[in-house]
Amino acid sequence: MFTLSTWPPPKRLANRRQRQSPAALIGSLAFLIDDDQMRAGYEAMKESNPMIIKKRTLPVVADAPPAFHLLAKPTGSTCNINCTYCFFLSKEALYPNEKTRMSDETLEAYIRQLLESHQTPEVTIAWQGGEPTLMRLEFFRKAVEIADKYKKPDQSLLHTFQTNGILLDDEWGTFFKENNFLVGLSVDGPRDIHDRYRVDRGERGTFDRVMKGWEVLRRHKVDLNILCTVHAFNENRGREVYRFFRDELNAEFIQFIPIVERASRETIQMANQGWAEQAGRKRLLYTQSGTLVTERSVGARQYGQFLADVFDEWVRDDVASVFVQLFDVTLEAYFGRNLLCIHAPTCGDAPVLEHNGDLYSCDHFVEPKYKLGNIFEKHMLELVASPQQRCFGSQKQDSLTAQCKRCEFLSLCNGGCPKDRFSLSRDGEPGHNYLCPGLELFFRHTRPAMSTMAELLKHGRAPYDIMALMKASDERRVSGRATDDGSRVET
Numbered sequence: 239m240f241t242l243s244t245w246p247p248p249k250r251l252a253n254r255r256q257r258q259s260p261a262a263l264i265g266s267l268a269f270l271i272d273d274d275q276m277r278a279g280y281e282a283m284k285e286s287n288p289m290i291i292k293k294r295t296l297p298v299v300a301d302a303p304p305a306f307h308l309l310a311k312p313t314g315s316t317c318n319i320n321c322t323y324c325f326f327l328s329k330e331a332l333y334p335n336e337k338t339r340m341s342d343e344t345l346e347a348y349i350r351q352l353l354e355s356h357q358t359p360e361v362t363i364a365w366q367g368g369e370p371t372l373m374r375l376e377f378f379r380k381a382v383e384i385a386d387k388y389k390k391p392d393q394s395l396l397h398t399f400q401t402n403g404i405l406l407d408d409e410w411g412t413f414f415k416e417n418n419f420l421v422g423l424s425v426d427g428p429r430d431i432h433d434r435y436r437v438d439r440g441e442r443g444t445f446d447r448v449m450k451g452w453e454v455l456r457r458h459k460v461d462l463n464i465l466c467t468v469h470a471f472n473e474n475r476g477r478e479v480y481r482f483f484r485d486e487l488n489a490e491f492i493q494f495i496p497i498v499e500r501a502s503r504e505t506i507q508m509a510n511q512g513w514a515e516q517a518g519r520k521r522l523l524y525t526q527s528g529t530l531v532t533e534r535s536v537g538a539r540q541y542g543q544f545l546a547d548v549f550d551e552w553v554r555d556d557v558a559s560v561f562v563q564l565f566d567v568t569l570e571a572y573f574g575r576n577l578l579c580i581h582a583p584t585c586g587d588a589p590v591l592e593h594n595g596d597l598y599s600c601d602h603f604v605e606p607k608y609k610l611g612n613i614f615e616k617h618m619l620e621l622v623a624s625p626q627q628r629c630f631g632s633q634k635q636d637s638l639t640a641q642c643k644r645c646e647f648l649s650l651c652n653g654g655c656p657k658d659r660f661s662l663s664r665d666g667e668p669g670h671n672y673l674c675p676g677l678e679l680f681f682r683h684t685r686p687a688m689s690t691m692a693e694l695l696k697h698g699r700a701p702y703d704i705m706a707l708m709k710a711s712d713e714r715r716v717s718g719r720a721t722d723d724g725s726r727v728e729t
Contacts, residue, residue: 246420246463246491246561296354302623304357306587307579309601310348312377313368314338314593319402319444320514322435323469323497323534325524326368328513329604332523333594339373340593342380347613348591349384353393355619361389364398366590366601371405375413382417396420400465402436403451404444411458421455421462422493423448427472427479428486434471435534439514452487463491463563470497470533473540476547484560493563494545496536498658498672502528510534525605529660531672542676546683553687554709558702568684569701571650572692580655586631589622597621599630602657639663639670647681 315329316338330338340348353361363385365378378399385395399414400422414421425448426432433443455462464483472479483489501509508522509532536544545564552562567578576582589610590601597618599608608630610621621627634656641663642653653659654671663670671677687708691701 246566297617297620299619299623301628302355302619303587305361306355306589306622307362307364308352308589308591308618309364309366310340310591311366311368312340312345312370312593313372315368316372317367317369317402318372318404318438319369320437320439320441320512322437322512322514323467323499323532325499325513326604328522328524332604332606333592336594338368338593340377344593344595344613345377345381346384347595348618349381350388351613351618353385353388353390355617355622356393359392360394360396362396362398364400366400369402369404370399371401371410375409378413398422400424401451402444403448403455406451406454408454408458411454411460414455414460415458419460421460422465423452423455423462424465424467425452425483425487426466426469427475428482431472431475431479435467435469456488463493464489465493465495467495467497468536468541468544470536473536473544476544477551480548480551484556489560491561491563494548496541496673497534499524499532499535500526500528500657500660501530501532503530506530506532523605526603526657526660536676538673538675539679540676541673542679542683545676545680549680549684549687553684554705554712557691557705558700564680565684568650568681569688569691572688573695574649576652581650581652583635583652584631585634585656586627587622589618589627591618599627600657602655603630637669639667640665641667641670641674645678647678650681651677 314333314336315326317324317327320327349363352363363381365381370378382397385397389395397417397419398421399419401424403423413419424436426434426436429443429445432445432448436444436448438444464487466479466483480492483492499509505522505528509524513522513524548562549565552560552565563578567576567581570577571581579585579588586599588600590598590604591613592598592604595613597610597613598604599610610624610627613621634653637656637659638653642648642651645651651671654673654677658672659669661670661672661674662668663674687704690707691704694701694703
C-alpha cells in the first residue's frame with residue numbers, strides 16, 4: 239500500500255530507471271557490552287542520557303505487519319512558509335520548549351529500526367514536514383549513508399521527499415537525482431490560486447519561488463509529482479488547475495488532496511484565522527474534533543465535482559501520459575486492490591515519526607492520545623504492532639455507518655479517511671464521512687469509463703484505448719445516437 243507521499247508507486251518509477259544502477263552498499267554494526275563493569279557503566283550512562291543508542295536486538299513481535307509506511311518529520315511542524323490551511327503548524331504547541339530538529343542519534347535509530355522492521359524487498363524512507371529542507375543537505379546525505387549501511391542485502395530503498403520547493407537549488411537537484419529521490423512539490427494551481435493560501439510569514443505569495451524550485455527539479459530530471467490541495471478557492475476550477483499542471487508545468491504525476499479543517503463551535507472563529515502563530519492570541523492546537531469546517535475547507539460535493547471535471551479532461555486526452563493518483567487507485571479498486579490507505583478497508587500502517595523519536599498513529603492524528611511511544615524506549619516494530627495501533631487501524635472498518643455498509647461504492651471507498659468522519663449519515667447516524675456526497679458523485683460519474691478500462695485490462699488491452707472509445711461515444715452523443723442511461727462505454 240502506498241500513501242499520499244509515496245506516489246507514483248516504486249515499480250512505476252523503476253520502469254523509468256531501467257538504465258540506472260542502484261547503490262549497493264551493505265553494512266552492519268553491533269553494539270555489545272561484554273563485562274560486568276562496562277555493563278554497569280553503560281546502564282549509568284543510559285540513566286543520565288536516554289538518547290544513548292541501545293543494544294540492538296530486533297524484538298519478536300506477534301502479528302507484526304511485514305511492511306508499513308512511516309512519515310518522518312525531521313523539523314517537526316517548523317516551516318519556512320505560513321500556509322493558512324496548514325493544521326500542522328499548530329503542532330508546535332506539543333513541543334513548546336524544544337528546538338524541533340532531528341538529532342543524528344534519532345536519525346540513525348529511525349532508519350536502522352525501519353529497515354530492521356521490514357520483511358519486504360522494497361522499503362520507503364519518507365521525509366515530510368513542516369519543511370524538511372530546513373535540515374539542510376548534509377543531514378540527508380548522512381541519511382542516505384546510514385540507509386546504505388543498514389539495508390539488508392535483498393532490500394531496495396526508495397527515498398521520498400515532500401517540499402514546498404522554496405529552498406531548492408542545483409545542489410539539491412543533483413543530490414536528489416544521484417540518490418533516486420522521488421520528490422513531491424506542493425503547488426495549488428496557477429499564481430492567483432496558489433498564492434491565495436500558500437503565503438510566507440510576511441503574507442506574500444510564494445508562487446514565483448516555488449516555480450524556481452520546480453525548474454530545478456525538472457532541470458536535474460528528478461522523479462517528481464505535484465501535490466495540489468483542493469479548497470474553497472479552487473474547488474470550482476478543476477479543469478483550469480489540471481490544464482495548468484499538464485500544459486504549463488508538463489507534470490506527469492499529480493495528487494489532489496482535499497482540505498478539510500475541523501472545528502467546533504468554540505474554536506471555529508479562531509480556526510478561520512489559520513493555524514500559525516499570531517500576535518495577541520494563543521496558538522490553537524489542531525485536533526481531529528468538532529463537526530464544523532473552516533471557511534477554507536472544500537465543499538463536499540464541490541470536491542467530487544472538481545475530480546469529475548478533471549477526470550473528463552483526462553480520460554479523453556491523457557490516459558497513460560498523465561497519472562492522477564485517485565484515478566490510479568480507483569481503477570485498481572475495480573480489481574479488489576486497495577493501494578491507498580484512505581480507501582483501504584483498514585488503516586494503521588502509516589504512522590508518523592516526530593523529530594525526537596515520538597511515534598504517532600497517523601500524520602493526521604499527531605495529538606497526545608494517539609502517541610504510541612518513543613523509538614528510544616521501544617522498537618518501532620513493537621509500537622506499530624501494539625494493540626493501541628492495531629485497534630486504531632481496525633476501528634476504521636468497525637465504525638462504518640449503516641449508510642456506508644449498504645453503499646454500492648463501498649469497495650472503492652471503504653468509508654474514506656477516519657479524519658473526515660464527523661458528519662451525519664442520511665439516517666442521522668454520526669461518524670459519517672464529510673466528503674461522502676463528493677466521493678459518491680465522483681465514483682458514480684466515472685463508473686462507465688472505469689468499468690470499461692477494467693474490461694480492457696481483463697482482455698489484455700491497454701487502458702489508454704478508452705480515449706478512442708470515448709471519442710466515438712462523444713461523436714455518437716453529438717449525433718443523437720448515444721443513450722444517456724449511464725451504461726458502459728462499448729468496447
